[in-house]
Amino acid sequence: MGKWIFYLLAGFLLVGASLITTLPLVIVFLLLAYIFYRDSSVLVLAFVLGILLNVYGAIGETSMFLLLFVFVLSSYERKFGIDTYPFVLFASLIGSFLFLAIAGYTDYIFIESVIASALTIFIFRVVSGGRR
């Protein structure tokens, strides 16, 4: 129950923040949510956030991208550990870059991806207590 309340609050804040910044915070959020919860609830979250954000113009497109992103994370998890700094860095960088590129952004997408990665690493470190 607590997880869903957290999702709700964070989700609303995230969608609101997307109106004032082009930083792909949704990627950061989904990546961290999957690392910490690792269940189907993250897929539901990806679907709903995709509908709400709708950055690709047509409804459903953003959801499909975010669902695929979470699915790729789960596929990777089957063989390797995902709660490591290199993975968090790599996944957030690639995910953010693809998210922005497909959304049609052209200016500063690499810089924005780097910032998103740095933010992911920072939150990951704070939440995991620097154990990983």
Next chain:
Amino acid sequence: MRERKNFAVSFLVLFFAAFILFVLRQWAPVMALDNLAVKILSPIGSSLIRTFTPPVGKSKASRLKEENRKLLEKLAKSELLVTENRALLDQFRTVYPAPRTLIPANVVSKPSFIPGETLPLKFILDKGLGSGVKKGQAVVVGNNLIGEIEEATDDFSVVTLITSHKFSQTAETSRSKALGVIKGNGSRSVVFGNILPSADIKKSDVVVSAGSLDKNGDGIPPNLVIGKVVSVNKNPSAIFQTCDVESLVDFSKLSLVFVIE
């Protein structure tokens, strides 16, 4: 293992749902869902924007800058009003032409006029057919003839100034009533020609319009000042004598003129 299977099934179901939404994106209920999301989220977005946007003019410098900009705007407006009021006052103190027959119009453009290089030969006014301005009407400042309406659209009109090559009108001197034709020649002075050699014309004589009103009262009324004679060219062998006449008005500085209805 079962958890993984559930995850894969959840993924497939949700992905399919997203795909269906995408395919049916033009369907009214799906469009309504899309709009609903926007409606729900816009208050959150606007409150976040308000939170993160620094208040305008918070710092003293930016407040002063803003105040300065507003004051300059006010100053420019009041200067414009002073000029307009002065012109209107001058015009309405003028007995002839009668103020009730005048349409005040702002000069909105002086085509091909380059200050210091060329003289204005045309004005574009901000009044047109909608305000009662018609082709052929006289344009004045005080009782000085400025030009004639060449063309009028609904909201604008073109004035051919007396200095333009296109301008031609019968005129006479106010003192000796010597008749002739005024023609613009693109310079500051206009040519007062076709004057009989016997006519009595002297330097500084005032030249006024002889009038060319038609039966409807349209055209140039008589006795509008065109200018004063600055030189007289009298050649015994020529059929006519000519004069150079200079307007008493500086056309380059005009911003408000009056069309005689």
